[in-house]
Amino acid sequence: MIGVARVSMRPACAAVIAQAAEHDRGLVALGADGRGLFEPLASRWPDRYIDVGIAESNLVSVAAGLARSGLRVVVGAMAPFLIRRAYEQLRLDVCLPGLPMTLLGVGGGLSYGALGPSHHAVDDIALMSALPGVAVYCPADANDAAGILASCLPPRGVTYVRLTAREEPVVPSGVEDGGSDTIRLLRQGGSVLVIATGRAVSEATAAADDLAVGGVPVTVAAASRLEPFPGDEIRRLCAGYRLVVTVEEAIAVGGLGQRVADAVPELGRSLVRLHVDDRLPPARPHAGLLRFYGIDGAGIRAVVRQAAARGTGT
Amino acid sequence: VKADLHARYRVERLCYALDRDADLRAQLAHDAQGLLQRFDLDPELGALLVNGDVGAMHACGVHPYLLNRLQMHRLFSLTPETFSERIRSGAGVAAVVPSQPVQPHNELLRRARTVARRVIRLSARQPVHLGASLSCIHILTVLYFAFLRVRSDDPMWPDRDRFVLSKGHAAAALYAVLIERGFLPPEVIGELPGHPADGIPGVEVATGSLGHGLPVACGLAVGARLTGRTHRVVALLGDGELDEGSNWEAALFAAHRHLANLVVIVDRNGVQQEGPTAEVLDLEPLSAKWSAFGWRVSTVDGHDPAAVLAALEATDRSAGPSVVLARTVKGKGVSFMENDPAWHVGQLRGASLRRALSECSDDRQGRSALPVAQ
Numbered sequence: 001m002i003g004v005a006r007v008s009m010r011p012a013c014a015a016v017i018a019q020a021a022e023h024d025r026g027l028v029a030l031g032a033d034g035r036g037l038f039e040p041l042a043s044r045w046p047d048r049y050i051d052v053g054i055a056e057s058n059l060v061s062v063a064a065g066l067a068r069s070g071l072r073v074v075v076g077a078m079a080p081f082l083i084r085r086a087y088e089q090l091r092l093d094v095c096l097p098g099l100p101m102t103l104l105g106v107g108g109g110l111s112y113g114a115l116g117p118s119h120h121a122v123d124d125i126a127l128m129s130a131l132p133g134v135a136v137y138c139p140a141d142a143n144d145a146a147g148i149l150a151s152c153l154p155p156r157g158v159t160y161v162r163l164t165a166r167e168e169p170v171v172p173s174g175v176e177d178g179g180s181d182t183i184r185l186l187r188q189g190g191s192v193l194v195i196a197t198g199r200a201v202s203e204a205t206a207a208a209d210d211l212a213v214g215g216v217p218v219t220v221a222a223a224s225r226l227e228p229f230p231g232d233e234i235r236r237l238c239a240g241y242r243l244v245v246t247v248e249e250a251i252a253v254g255g256l257g258q259r260v261a262d263a264v265p266e267l268g269r270s271l272v273r274l275h276v277d278d279r280l281p282p283a284r285p286h287a288g289l290l291r292f293y294g295i296d297g298a299g300i301r302a303v304v305r306q307a308a309a310r311g312t313g314t
Numbered sequence: 315v316k317a318d319l320h321a322r323y324r325v326e327r328l329c330y331a332l333d334r335d336a337d338l339r340a341q342l343a344h345d346a347q348g349l350l351q352r353f354d355l356d357p358e359l360g361a362l363l364v365n366g367d368v369g370a371m372h373a374c375g376v377h378p379y380l381l382n383r384l385q386m387h388r389l390f391s392l393t394p395e396t397f398s399e400r401i402r403s404g405a406g407v408a409a410v411v412p413s414q415p416v417q418p419h420n421e422l423l424r425r426a427r428t429v430a431r432r433v434i435r436l437s438a439r440q441p442v443h444l445g446a447s448l449s450c451i452h453i454l455t456v457l458y459f460a461f462l463r464v465r466s467d468d469p470m471w472p473d474r475d476r477f478v479l480s481k482g483h484a485a486a487a488l489y490a491v492l493i494e495r496g497f498l499p500p501e502v503i504g505e506l507p508g509h510p511a512d513g514i515p516g517v518e519v520a521t522g523s524l525g526h527g528l529p530v531a532c533g534l535a536v537g538a539r540l541t542g543r544t545h546r547v548v549a550l551l552g553d554g555e556l557d558e559g560s561n562w563e564a565a566l567f568a569a570h571r572h573l574a575n576l577v578v579i580v581d582r583n584g585v586q587q588e589g590p591t592a593e594v595l596d597l598e599p600l601s602a603k604w605s606a607f608g609w610r611v612s613t614v615d616g617h618d619p620a621a622v623l624a625a626l627e628a629t630d631r632s633a634g635p636s637v638v639l640a641r642t643v644k645g646k647g648v649s650f651m652e653n654d655p656a657w658h659v660g661q662l663r664g665a666s667l668r669r670a671l672s673e674c675s676d677d678r679q680g681r682s683a684l685p686v687a688q
Binding site for chain 1: 512518519520521522523525526529530531532533534535536537538540541559560563564566567570
């Protein structure tokens with residue numbers, strides 16, 4: 001991964017939020033003692049940024065009250081606490097009435113690395129997908145995150161966007177670059193299809209580039225929208241591949257792999273799902289944790305090479 | 315358009331059926347005239363209905379609740395906006411100042427007894443949170459008949475005071491007072507959910523999970539400020555509900571933001587599901603806690619309408635958030651229920667039903683085990 005540019009999602013999103021606030025005077029933002037996402041908005045319109053302190057339950061309910069007042073609301077907080085601590089508030093106060101609100105979970109997945117499992121949110125996608133009427137996105141990099149955010153501001157319904165906490169690799173531009181609601185094709189070739197989401201996308205493209213050098217081309221597709229899941233599109237995409245590998249920085253339940261299995265049941269054993277398992281993580285930075293759970297470039301390469309050796313892959 | 319009782323009834327019957335029956339709504343889309351004929355609607359009223367003229371129908375006496383249901387299903391091209399606009403103009407009450415004329419103390423007590431009897435009669439049909447409902451009936455009656463600026467004909471009127479029943483298990487009491495105040499027709503009370511849900515006219519916020527009402531009310535209070543409105547936001551909390559930590563997050567927030575338009579009433583009946591609050595999880599010194607959090611605190615007899623009203627009116631002059639600690643009796647007005655946790659949820663039949671109704675009747679006032687405040 002040496003030499004790949006790394007960009008943080010937060011400043012990219014902060015600019016989009018400020019721009020949306022410029023166009024919609026009824027847009028307000030809330031944070032819980034963390035204003036990285038809202039600095040440009042807050043410095044221009046101090047009244048339109050509300051910091052509730054370290055109180056995520058209150059954060060979500062206050063946001064609900066603001067949305068019920070006719071305002072469009074952007075909420076940003078650390079993903080593990082925004083979701084797990086305020087889950088009841090998200091369900092009853094926000095999702096059941098379907099309020100216009102965009103929720104930004106900073107540090108989803110394993111992004112907080114060595115801070116430990118208290119700060120990991122590998123269940124954010126599953127939990128947010130279990131709530132009624134929520135659109136769930138897992139962007140691949142800062143550009144993707146900014147594009148997704150721009151498309152869902154000002155909020156019309158409930159949207160959750162998982163953001164990473166640190167600077168992450170920039171995903172190279174695609175073979176076919178559709179919008180964030182569609183599947184993006186980033187590498188093409190061979191008879192193996194790797195579908196990745198979020199941070200795992202850059203692992204998949206890096207693995208594909210390594211494998212191509214070794215004479216084993218693979219196709220890489222990025223799925224940023226997980227709910228509602230573009231199942232039909234995935235189904236069409238999978239046709240003709242002998243092996244499909246899904247990669248995600250999330251638990252198996254409610255994740256990308258499960259959604260692909262549901263959308264294309266005939267894949268059967270031709271679908272290999274790489275995801276986070278139940279093991280307690282060691283104290284390692286983000287990249288080390290991706291390695292630990294086998295959802296990094298090495299894990300992807302290993303699956304593809306095994307398949308090639310068995311003759312089922314390429 | 316003039317409409318007699320029977321013509322009006324036929325319109326209401328159709329509205330009611332449309333609300334409940336998806337097949338009928340589908341039929342409306344392709345054969346509206348056939349449907350109107352089947353329900354024997356007067357041609358003039360039928361034309362008003364087809365045009366979505368809810369204002370004129372309201373002026374004829376059709377209940378706004380049923381008209382509002384049409385809007386919920388987006389029938390007759392109605393939207394929340396067109397509904398609000400038409401129902402106000404059509405009823406010819408656009409210029410009416412909606413604050414209630416202040417009702418005399420005894421009239422409020424009489425109203426409260428009527429509301430209590432509605433709750434008790436409901437408990438003959440289904441289990442009801444009787445204790446928690448009866449303890450807050452005087453408070454709700456004062457709110458809806460003397461304090462809140464609300465319009466029963468236009469529940470979503472933008473300048474209304476917002477009321478959040480955080481102790482959602484007292485839904486029966488809220489529904490009963492909404493019926494008394496004209497928001498809901500009496501017949502629907504048995505069909506409404508056990509906790510307040512969105513879409514019921516007069517219900518501001520769906521509740522039921524405790525510890526949500528105050529935080530949402532904080533958002534409504536900030537929202538009023540940001541949108542340049544001057545309405546009040548009032549939340550009624552149970553005392554057992556104060557066990558939930560989210561209330562105290564919100565209490566910090568409201569004081570920090572000087573939310574002067576926010577009023578909390580605590581229904582301090584001293585009894586939660588399993589027993590006295592002092593035994594389950596002691597809240598005292600409760601007044602000192604709110605004060606320490608930066609709130610303006612007053613304590614009143616929650617069954618004395620004049621005292622409750624005076625306490626509420628005093629909050630209008632506060633520079634920050636206010637809390638009214640209303641001392642109440644769980645199961646108030648029915649001697650065998652008062653202060654007994656066994657009546658947290660209950661159903662009444664036979665002699666106990668008759669006795670409860672009799673103790674809350676107008677000719678028995680002052681003769682129940684604990685006399686109503688005079």
